Amino acid sequence: MxxxxxxxxxxxxxxxxxxxxxxxxxxxxxxxxxxxxxxxxxxxxxxxxxxxxxxxxxxxxxxxxxxxxxxxxxxxxxxxxKLDPKEEEVSLQAITTRKAFRSNLTQDQQLFxxxxxxxxxxxxxxxxxPPPPLNNLSQYRDDGKEALKFYTDPSYFFELWKEKMLQDTKDIMKERRKHRVGGLNLRKVEEQRDQEKRDQRGNDVAAILSRRIAVECSDSEDDSSEFDDDDWSE
Known part of the structure; x- marks a missing residue:
């Protein structure tokens, strides 16, 4: 209308x-x-x-x-x-430390x-x-609501907008929690994979060391046996 x-x-x-x-x-x-x-x-x-x-x-x-x-x-x-790029050189550090431009425009509020x-x-x-004096009947209500608001409610659209904004905020927080939980799970999986790789590397190193010790022990046994034969021959 x-x-x-x-x-x-x-x-x-x-x-x-x-x-x-x-x-x-x-x-x-x-x-x-x-x-x-x-x-x-x-x-x-x-x-x-x-x-x-x-x-x-x-x-x-x-x-x-x-x-x-x-x-x-x-x-x-x-x-x-007045600027002359040949005379005035701006360093990269000065560019990065310079504050970004921010507008000082004020937003309009309470328009309605x-x-x-x-x-x-x-x-x-x-x-x-004027609206009828329905607020005189509010004292007879059990729910505590104002009787006049069932006839006219100027704050209806504001309350509707507030509920919509609160619901949008809750949805955004839920999405952030989902992304955070997903990131934590992905980090745990990556840490578990790294740990498995480290364990596998440790096993490989231990196997190499055990083989090397076995070879050294076998070489030392061969040397001692040759020495014993020479002693008996003398």
Whole structure:
């Protein structure tokens, strides 16, 4: 359902009940139509002033931003023209230690508060009927909820957005836990493989050492046997 920002009144120029004491109905209808047309022109001029006022404010803000941007471009142009790459050498360490550019733009907040409404919408809101006093029935509820929120709840969309954001945060945390657990399992598998490789290398070294000791022992036995034969021969 579209929300009408500005509604020109009266909408029906000639639709009005004619009093019974009027002698000339045509003259009465003509006067009523003329009066309603004048009222429409007054309402139109009021809203036209409001529209052009908003355009003036927006154009002023845009002009300020353009002037600020032009000043920054001029300063940057002067700074660039003064740089000489042949005379000034920038080291790699200076480039890495330099702080990155960060914008100082402020984010807009609380855009949908009551004072942020346009004046026509505020006027329409003032003319609306207030909600029924259903909060008087809240004391008879057992769940502790406000009875008026079943009729109208301005915080409904905010609560819905908050629940969506909390659910998204929980989903992100679950994904991070899954990746963390997967990384830990992969690290354990890699450590186990490394340990098996180290054990296999240790077994290979032990086998080589045992074979070498056996060879050395056999050589020493051969030498001792030759020495014994020589002694007996003498």
């Amino acid at each position: 579209p929300l009408v920002t500005r509604n020109i009144e009266p909408r029906h120029v000639c639709r009005q009940t004619i009093p019974t004491a009027v002698r000339s109905e045509l003259e009465c209808v003509t006067n009523i139509s003329l009066a309603n047309i004048i009222r429409q022109l007054g309402s139109l001029s009021k809203y036209a002033e409001d529209v052009f006022g908003e355009l003036f404010v927006q154009a002023g803000a845009f002009a300020i931003r353009v002037n600020t941007l032009g000043e920054r471009v001029d300063r940057l142009q002067v700074k660039v023209t 508060k009551r004072p942020s409404l346009p004046m026509p919408l505020q006027d329409t809101y003032v003319t609306c009927d």
